[in-house]
Amino acid sequence: MSKKPERRGLGRGLSALMADVNIEPNQDNTVPRRPESFIPIEKIEPNPEQPRRHFDEQALQELADSIREKGVIQPLIVRAHPSKSDMYEIVAGERRWRASQLAQLHELPVIIRDFNDTEVLEVAIIENIQRADLNPLEEALSYRQLMDRFGHTQEKVAEALSKSRSHIANLLRLLNLPDEVQEYLRDGRLTAGHARAMITADDPIGLAKEAVSKGLSVREVERKAKSPTAEKKPKNRPVIEKDADTRALEADLSATIGMKVEINHRGEEGGTVVLSYKDLEQLDAICQMLTKL
Structure with a gap:
């Protein structure tokens, strides 16, 4: 039986690991870190548990061209391979490793760390979150992985990654949308603003299709998401008189x-x-109040 990851606070599990992850969107305007050593590229293997599966071929080729010209500015983070002697496994930097293969480099600059399996996966997720080309759904899934697999709260993730809690909460709500709407968001046909407005809609799939086909703005989607509920309210609902205590309680809570x-x-x-x-924003405030109960 596989052992579940330890549930812990920041500790070494997030804040200390953050110091090791330094992702470059490209090879420019980046302060290089000093490598501890250089390792032959054939002695380095990717992490099979790396959560990021897709690497854009054009972006890899552009990075390979940069590496041919300037070399690998940021060293990879590796650990001794858990099952192969004299081999190393990538902790952070698989994209640079792939691009270096295209550039036909023979060795790579590395920083060697003594990470266990849980920490390796955690660093891989953090690395993905920091990438500039991550779409909102991928970012939300990465936050969910950190919370579900390692027991981190929204507050701890926000603190460690220098994000606002509302930013993380808003993205996590996207995971409640139907798969079809998530697919529109994933391929860029909808923005995160469009998708958030559909969370409370009666028919988010129908609204998503209309938004894509008609090119609706976020404000237009927000208005359409609210209107069906209003139309369904009975027009001649009997008025129920409330006692003074109930009205006073409503006023106090409001x-x-x-x-x-x-x-x-x-x-x-x-x-x-x-x-x-x-x-x-008010919806986010309600969610914060409820999650703190």
């Missing part, structure tokens, strides 16, 4: 959280509490 609160109490049957938000 003043406390800064949003409209409606309490519908049905006696022994229970009831509902409805929070009305005006925009995505």
Whole structure:
């Protein structure tokens, strides 16, 4: 039976690992780190658990051209191979390794670290998050991996990666969208703003198709996401008189959280509490309050 990763706070698991991950979008404007040694390229192998599976061929070729001209500016991070003697496994830098093969380099600059399997995967995920070409869905999946596999909270991930918690929360909500909408987002036909507006829509797939075919703006999608719910409300709903205590409680809650609160109490049957938000920032505030309960 495989052993589950230890659930821990930042410790060495995130903050210390961050110091080792230094990703360059290209070979320019980057402060090089000093390599500990140079290793023949044939003695280096990729990590089979690397979460990033797709490497754009054109971007790799551009990096290979840069490497031919300037060399590998940023050393790879490697560890001793867990099962092969005199071999090394990539912890961070597989893209540079692939491009160096295209450039026909014979050896690569490396920094050798003594990482266990859990830390190797964690660094690989952090490396992917820092990449400039990551789409919103890939970024959200990387955050989810850090949280689910290693027990990190949104607050800890935000702190370690210098992101706002609302940024991470907004991206994670994209994972609740139907697969078809996620596919539109993945291939760039929808922006993250479009997709976030569809989260509360009654028919997110239909709205996504309309947004793509008509080229709707984010604001237009937001309006359409709200309108179906409004249309479904009964026009002649009987008015239920609320007692003074209920109205006072609604007013107190509304003043406390800064949003409209409606309490519908049905006696022994229970009831509902409805929070009305005006925009995505208020929705994020509601999510933060609920997750802290």
